[in-house]
Amino acid sequence: MRTRKSALVAAMCAGLAATLVACGGEGDKDPDAGTNGVGKLPAAKIEGKARTAAGSARAVRLSGNLVTKGRTYTLNMRLKDGGGTGQVSTKGSTFELLRVGKDLYLKADEGFWSSQHGKSAEAGQGASGDAAHKLDDKYVKVPSGDPSYRRLTGFTDKKVMLEGLLGLHGEITSGDRGEVSGVRTIRVLGGKGGEGGSLDVSLEGRPYPLRLQRAGRAGVIRLADWNKDFTLTAPDKDHVLDYGRQIPEGP
Structure with a gap:
């Protein structure tokens, strides 16, 4: 009896795995699911959208x-x-x-x-x-x-x-995805290997810049409380x- 039950469980698991693969299951999960979609854009456009969002915000905290x-x-x-x-x-x-x-x-x-x-x-x-x-x-x-x-x-x-902080130098390329204070982000890099600075852009809500590594190791700034008056x-x-x-x- 135990052998028949084990065989049945194995068959069910195999069927479930096949269904997940056929539907693009966990192994092919869309990294942009539930995001604002900027992660799909070219790096230069991501940076541009981050600068636009920052410029239109009424308030921000810099630390x-x-x-x-x-x-x-x-x-x-x-x-x-x-x-x-x-x-x-x-x-x-x-x-x-x-x-x-x-x-x-x-x-x-x-x-x-x-x-x-x-x-x-x-x-x-x-x-x-x-x-x-x-x-x-x-x-x-x-x-x-x-x-x-x-x-x-x-x-x-x-x-x-x-305006003085957000500029990256050199060719803009896309980096890794990550998190800043629990918010999903995508990193854009300036110059080779990020020598021209890097910017972590929010993948949730408006694409605000959340963390800036300045070029030439000239400091790291976090940007938070966007639009909080x-x-x-x-x-x-x-x-x-x-x-x-x-x-x-x-x-």
Whole structure:
């Protein structure tokens, strides 16, 4: 009896396997099933769709490391049309930025301001110990005419950051499929072996870029919270101090 049952189970399994093969079963599963379909496109078109999706988004969060002009920045910024807010670290210093419209505010601790005083004392800039204490954890409004304004405001400008980050260099080719934070992605590569950077593009929903490896090992940036709006509010006047002189060059 057991032999007859075993033979029956084997026959059923064989029939099921044959049915799966005939229907293009598990062995031939379509990798694009349930996706947005961009994985079927040529690599250059995938990159183009990712850039278009990013450009049309109202908001995004950028986090990771960015290397530019020999300096490494660690970013955690939320950006939207009209401003941005978040934290930037470089060379052991950390500061917060907040931009509401054209108004840019900088907040840092006493150690940051003291270190800036040490770097710029010879130029007559920076904060003395007493001034650094007063500036501790207070917002400083950066004058629009200050040399630091343009450099710092770039960190809070969604369009500037995305246009500067998303470009790949060299011939664009398709890479492997994977996941970023649980979202299925396809990677596009710039240059030979990805030497021109790489971009992981979402295969779910809109084809937003989710992870960027910059060319020349110039940092890795994650992009998240696409189109998730947030509120930007200028700090209370009681929490804003007038630096009184030019912002140090340190940031």
